[in-house]
Amino acid sequence: MRITVSLAALIAVFTAVSAARFSDTSDEDEPHPQPVARVPAPVHSPMMQRAPSANEIASAAQERNRQLNLAIERALVSRDLQHRETAFNFVLPELLREEPNRVIAMVARQEPGETRDALRDEVARQWITMDRDAAIEWMSSLEPADRRTSATIATRTLAATNPAQAIAVADQFGVGRDDGSLEHMVQIWATEKPDEAMRWLEEQPPGEQRTGQLRARIEHARSR
Known part of the structure; x- marks a missing residue:
């Protein structure tokens, strides 16, 4: 998404510069009887707009995180497995970094079943490598069956990169x-x-x- 926005911005700038150059060339080819005076930019020019306030920035971040949350929940109810995989691989880690409490609440809202299990397992798998202490705290708050399953997944995930931590987590949860x-x-x-x-x-x-x-x-x- 960031790459797409950056590319779009680059194209916009390139187009504006090209248009300006074309305009300058046309001016040279067609003589004018009198020079045209440049009109100063108005006071309300976008270049002079105020910077967003802290409240506005926080509000925008909250709205963005809400949209990320909705994207994951829509993917969960979708029958398109690729849709769910995309949400898990790209959207979920972003929301875990920005506002993990939303993820915790989202897991808690799910009805028992495959969808809830899939989300719980994916959160355990990703979060344990991003913020081990926070993931452990969340897993400790789960019901015994969920706690054991998520701890097992977290242990197996850590085993690939940090076996010592995997042993510590396994012993902490008794798995x-x-x-x-x-x-x-x-x-x-x-x-x-x-x-x-x-x-x-x-x-x-x-x-x-x-x-x-x-x-x-x-x-x-x-x-x-």
């Missing part, structure tokens, strides 16, 4: 231990980045049972 997924993630981490995994292991308190389970996986991966 990933009962099904072996956390140990599996740690083993992959130790195989691909053994030094990083060992540094994390060395920083853990000695004798902790939860760490012991993951230690075995890391040592097994290093021994292979």
